[in-house]
Each structure stands twice: as structure tokens, then as C-alpha cells.
Amino acid sequence: xxxxxxxxxxxxxxxxxxxxxxxxxxxxxxxxxxxxxxxxxxxxxxxxxxxxxxxxxxxxxxxxxxxxxxxxxxxxxxxxxxxxxxxxxxxxxxxxxxxxxxxxxxxxxxxxxxxxxxxxxxxxxxxxxxxxxxxxxxxxxxxxxxxxxxxxxxxxxxxxxxxxxxxxxxxxxxxxxxxxxxxxxxxxxxxxxxxxxxxxxxxxxxxxxxxxxxxxxxxxxxxxxxxxxxxxxxxxxxxxxxxxxxxxxxxxxxxxxxxxxxxxxxxxxxxxxxxxxxxxxxxxxxxxxxxxxxxxxxxxxxxxxxxxxxxxxxxxxxxxxxxxxxxxxxxxxxxxxxxxxxxxxxxxxxxxxxxxxxxxxxxxxxxxxx
Amino acid sequence: xxxxxxxxxxxxxxxxxxxxxxxxxxxxxxxxxxxxxxxxxxxxxxxxxxxxxxxxxxxxxxxxxxxxxxxxxxxxxxxxxxxxxxxxxxxxxxxxxxxxxxxxxxxxxxxxxxxxxxxxxxxxxxxxxxxxxxxxxxxxxxxxxxxxxxxxxxxxxxxxxxxxxxxxxxxxxxxxxxxxxxxxxxxxxxxxxxxxxxxxxxxxxxxxxxxxxxxxxxxxxxxxxxxxxxxxxxxxxxxxxxxxxxxxxxxxxxxxxxxxxxxxxxxxxxxxxxxxxxxxxxxxxxxxxxxxxxxxxxxxxxxxxxxxxxxxxxxxxxxxxxxxxxxxxxxxxxxxxxxxxxxxxxxxxxxxxxxxxxxxxxxxxxxxxx
Numbered sequence: 001x002x003x004x005x006x007x008x009x010x011x012x013x014x015x016x017x018x019x020x021x022x023x024x025x026x027x028x029x030x031x032x033x034x035x036x037x038x039x040x041x042x043x044x045x046x047x048x049x050x051x052x053x054x055x056x057x058x059x060x061x062x063x064x065x066x067x068x069x070x071x072x073x074x075x076x077x078x079x080x081x082x083x084x085x086x087x088x089x090x091x092x093x094x095x096x097x098x099x100x101x102x103x104x105x106x107x108x109x110x111x112x113x114x115x116x117x118x119x120x121x122x123x124x125x126x127x128x129x130x131x132x133x134x135x136x137x138x139x140x141x142x143x144x145x146x147x148x149x150x151x152x153x154x155x156x157x158x159x160x161x162x163x164x165x166x167x168x169x170x171x172x173x174x175x176x177x178x179x180x181x182x183x184x185x186x187x188x189x190x191x192x193x194x195x196x197x198x199x200x201x202x203x204x205x206x207x208x209x210x211x212x213x214x215x216x217x218x219x220x221x222x223x224x225x226x227x228x229x230x231x232x233x234x235x236x237x238x239x240x241x242x243x244x245x246x247x248x249x250x251x252x253x254x255x256x257x258x259x260x261x262x263x264x265x266x267x268x269x270x271x272x273x274x275x276x277x278x279x280x281x282x283x284x285x286x287x288x289x290x291x292x293x294x295x296x297x298x299x300x301x302x303x304x305x306x307x308x309x310x311x312x313x314x315x316x317x318x319x320x321x322x323x324x325x326x327x328x329x330x331x332x333x334x335x336x337x338x339x340x341x342x343x344x345x346x347x348x349x350x351x352x353x354x355x356x357x358x359x360x361x362x363x364x365x366x367x368x369x370x
Numbered sequence: 371x372x373x374x375x376x377x378x379x380x381x382x383x384x385x386x387x388x389x390x391x392x393x394x395x396x397x398x399x400x401x402x403x404x405x406x407x408x409x410x411x412x413x414x415x416x417x418x419x420x421x422x423x424x425x426x427x428x429x430x431x432x433x434x435x436x437x438x439x440x441x442x443x444x445x446x447x448x449x450x451x452x453x454x455x456x457x458x459x460x461x462x463x464x465x466x467x468x469x470x471x472x473x474x475x476x477x478x479x480x481x482x483x484x485x486x487x488x489x490x491x492x493x494x495x496x497x498x499x500x501x502x503x504x505x506x507x508x509x510x511x512x513x514x515x516x517x518x519x520x521x522x523x524x525x526x527x528x529x530x531x532x533x534x535x536x537x538x539x540x541x542x543x544x545x546x547x548x549x550x551x552x553x554x555x556x557x558x559x560x561x562x563x564x565x566x567x568x569x570x571x572x573x574x575x576x577x578x579x580x581x582x583x584x585x586x587x588x589x590x591x592x593x594x595x596x597x598x599x600x601x602x603x604x605x606x607x608x609x610x611x612x613x614x615x616x617x618x619x620x621x622x623x624x625x626x627x628x629x630x631x632x633x634x635x636x637x638x639x640x641x642x643x644x645x646x647x648x649x650x651x652x653x654x655x656x657x658x659x660x661x662x663x664x665x666x667x668x669x670x671x672x673x674x675x676x677x678x679x680x681x682x683x684x685x686x687x688x689x690x691x692x693x694x695x696x697x698x699x700x701x702x703x704x705x706x707x708x709x710x711x712x713x714x715x716x717x718x719x720x721x722x723x724x725x726x727x728x729x730x731x732x733x734x735x736x737x738x739x740x
Binding site: 001002003066069070073078079081082083084085086130133136137140141143 | 503
């Protein structure tokens, strides 16, 4: 294992799209009682169902802290690999490595600097020292060389790529002064392209969870194949994300990607009834963690799905639009099986299926990243 | 990953000899200040030198607790893989899995029950809960199915195998009532054969460290090839192990192995000057750990070497017999490179190179285990 001092773009590596072939999915096991209610037990059940759903399509490895090892192992099917990793919270998308390929059988990764979504200026908890080490530990376990961006803060949920040179992100997150206050928009974009091995950044303005991740793209829009994206959408002006979804849709329709293609934009519904923490919702109070209270709005989006080999693992909220979301995704992905998993408990903690997973691409891929 | 309910012998699996082809070596990183003096720093240097020496022959993976992760990673060469694993102390031989093969490309392992060399009746520390999980964690990381012997206590350093049906052990350890008091000699031997996939046990009487491991075989004798063993030896009646070494030699000369061969016995010297903890030796006092004091006798043996692919990693004590041990091992292993590593600091903690390592055999081997 080596920590590399060059950059992926210099070395001919890039991040493939999530819809490309994968080797496995990485997750972490939720436990902290100031994020997850009832000692984490409902969230653990939901994470377990997500892991099991994924494992029908491809291998899954779940990292777990020493204290939860026995319990986590006992709750997951045998075919899910469980390994010990320490972390502060269980958002593998944001603390895990971003994997890269070079089209010649090589695989590497980026270990982004991380400050718990805002550090001491609006971050979600303190400390985040164990989160910082997760990407390295994953890479080392798999013997994958990696790049480190110490001094450049980024989370895996704040961008999507099409594997053909285009990156999709939001200004609300990446330009937030609680991430990289010493850098301007241009240098932030330059780093993004350098470390994702890409050529063009498409900037949406806002995400839908300013209190949590400061607007990660993975609740709003994603690539579904080259030249095509999916975007949240609602016709209900009372929906709390009405304006954000229209603005995102409008902007996506105006974009051309790195290859000069105008994007085809697919609409995906939002839950009909905004998801809120229940009236008996209770988490531990701790000094440095974002308070989570009963009745609070949760950033619940059907866009926070995970693409796996031949499948889509899709959040379900017990909402009347659950079936519509499945139908829409079936139309967008006619060759994939759509598997809905009830994940309200994950939404209560501030994210969903995409936020708690990280795909490790196959080194056998189909395009050249340009 | 599966926990198997059958036994290796039933399934056609056996433990190959250490001198057979290996895939990698597993180690753990020492840290506890009540075993290792000066906060573990001298021992860490010695462990690091052992890992580096091994890595010249084959891959090494070192498990490390979360607290020591950064430091351990910084102290080891990049080519040594470092993974997070919790443990109570760093004796991978005794807490790690015992790997098995089936001659058809299969690899499995045994996860022995463990009680810190004697449990509450003379064990070396309390608790040993994290030690108990090490074998499982290693197996799961490598996706190797394993057998568990809950209720049957055994440590990897208490036996050697020739990979052809013969097991070598000591009565002092295996028949000690602080291991399996509910079992008689016959049932202990039966379990040993069942889980090592072997046919015959050769019982030596005593080891040389009754205070530590209750006489592990790996300080006394080992197989060097089929039908041949090495044994500690001294002509000095003042040597603290004079009687034990003669007794072991005499008994080995009287044995026939599982294939009916009389054993050829090679003598290996002991240090000329018995190794003792230095006068300024100091470890933390903790309630449940064996006290370690200045001037105490250490079970320092040249037999506690590790066989690796093409090499022998041999303890060196700064003793006048260091060179003689190298010479003797060169004669025993004319085709292997003998690499001496200064390991007095490991001996101060109660073991040596063999105690802190565990070999994972190659699935490509040369005999049928009978």
C-alpha cells in the first residue's frame, strides 16, 4: 500500500460512474445514540436490510467498531463480510474512499480530507478523528494505493460523476465556507477535476438538507447513464422541496456535459408527505452533536438510491409515492431490478441508502473515462 | 464466511507444517504498558524489525488497535499491510487462527477457545475478550470459513505439526488444569487430532516457561522437515534449562511419528547467559496482569524462530551463542536464508518471534497430510 503524492489526473485515473460494473459495496454499522434513536437498534435493522438487499447483487463488506462487533456480526447474513474499523458515525459514502480506475486494470482511491460536514462551523459532531482514518483503512485492507487531499475537504456524497469527464455537484455544499474557506470557486473546481480525473463540473445551486450536509447532490440528482440524469421533482407547491427541485431540474436541462451532450433529465418524485421525525423521537443529548428533535423535517428523497450490478436499491418511506418511485426508476433503468427497502430510520439520522454505502468499481469497465 | 459445525478431520482438512509454502504472515502490534516496558516503544521497534525481516520473504499483515493505528502505520514499511483489529495483547500465534488446507485448493481455519494462558487460575491478564475475537476477524477479512472450539482451550504456540499426521506438544501446557479441567488426557488428545486433522500426538513433558505459557512447545522443539525435529540443548549444567532440554531431547529420540519414522533430532543451542529483565526494567502495575520485575528469568530460546518461504527468522539476544545458533540453523536448513533479529525486548514480554506470528499456508502444497 502506498500513499501517492501525484494526482489521479496526472496518473490517468478517474472515478467511473456508479452505473458501471462494481466489485463490492462498503458500509459501516450505525451505533451512536446521539444520531440514531433508541440506541441505534431501529437504524441497525434498516442498515441490515440494505446490506442484505445489496448482497443479492454483489458482495458487501460492513465495517464495525470493536464494541459493536459481536452484535453486528449476529445481525447480518453470513455472506456479508464484517471487518473491524473504527469510525465516528456510519456514513461510508462521505468518509470512505472514492475509488478510481485507469482502464488498464488499475484501481486506486482518493482519501479526501473530512471535517464532519462543516467542522467547528456547523459540522454535525466532534471529534471526527476516526472517520478520517476510514478511507485509508479500507484501502489498506484491499491493498489499494491511494491519494490524500489533506487540506482539501470533500465528502463522497457531494458529487456524482458520469465516468466520462463530467462531475455534478452543488454550490451550497462545495462553496460553503465551512469546508474550504481558503479556496475560491475556481481552485475548488480545479481540485475536484484533478482528483476525480474529470474535465467539467456542472454546478447546481442548492441541495435540500442545509442543516445536515449543506446540500449534498445525492439527494437531488444523479447520472443514470452517459448523457442522462435523474432529478427530484414535485408538482405540489406545498412540498418543502418544491422550489429546490424545480430549480435543479431547470438547471440540469440547461447543461451540456464534458462530451458536449445536452443532458436528458428524468423526473423522480418526492415523498407525497414530507418525512419528519416522529413525536416520540429521542436521541441522546451530547455536547457536540447536532440536536435531533421530534417533528423535524428529514431530507427524504428517492434520489438517494444506490446503483448495484443489475439493481437499484431504493429508499421507501411508507409513503403513497413509494410505488410511483419504483415505477419511475423501473422506466429509467429497464434492465435493472428495483428493490425498495424501508429506510425511514436512516432518514431520521440525516441520510439514506446512498449516504451509507460506497461502491468499489470493477477494474473491468467499458469506457475510457474521457 | 461461515462458522462450521463439523470438524477438520471429518472434512478432510489438516494443518500443514510450518516449513511448507506460505501465503502470508499475520502479526499484532504490541502496546499494553503492563506487558511491554517503556510504553511498549522498545518492543514496537523489535516487532517492526521482525515484520520487516519477514517482508523480505513474503507478505506480512499487522493488526493494530484503533489507538495505535497511526503510530503503527508510521513505524512499519509501506509494504507491510496494517489493518485495524482489537486485541488484549499482541501474541498472534496464540490468539490468531490455525490455518488448515485440504490438498484440493481449500483453506479453512480453527478459532480455538482462549483464556489468556490459564484464565483466572494463573492466566497472564484479564480480560481477554478482544483476544477471543482475533481469529474470527482475521478469517472474515480473508473470507476463510472456520471451526470454533468453544469450551476447548488451546493456543497456537502449544503445538507443532509435521503436516503428515503428527502433532508435537507438552503435557505441562495441555494437561494443565487451568486450560481444560473438565477433560482427561485422552479427550484432549482426541480434540487435538480432530481439529488439526492429524493421527498421532507426541507428548513432551515440560516446556521452559511455567510462569508464562505453562510450557509451550515452541520454545523447546519443532519439526524442521518430515521425520526431523530441532530441540533446545545445552552442555552447561548451570543453564536454567539444562534438565528440560536433556529430557526433551531424550524423549524426542524415543518417538516415532505418525508414519512410523523414528525422529532425527537436531540440537540447537540455548543462550550461553540466561536472559533476564534488566535492572531498570519497569512496566505499569495493573491489577490483573502478571507482575514483571527487574532481574527475572526470561524464557529465551533460539527455537522460537519462524519459518518463512525460503527463510528462518531467528531470535538474537546479544549473546555469545547468537552466531552458533545461526550456524546450527544454517546446517539444519541449508536451503533457507537465516535472518537474525534482535528480540530481547520481546523475550522480556514473555515470548519471541514464533509467539508473535502466525503463518497462513499456501493452498498450493506438496503433500497429502497423511
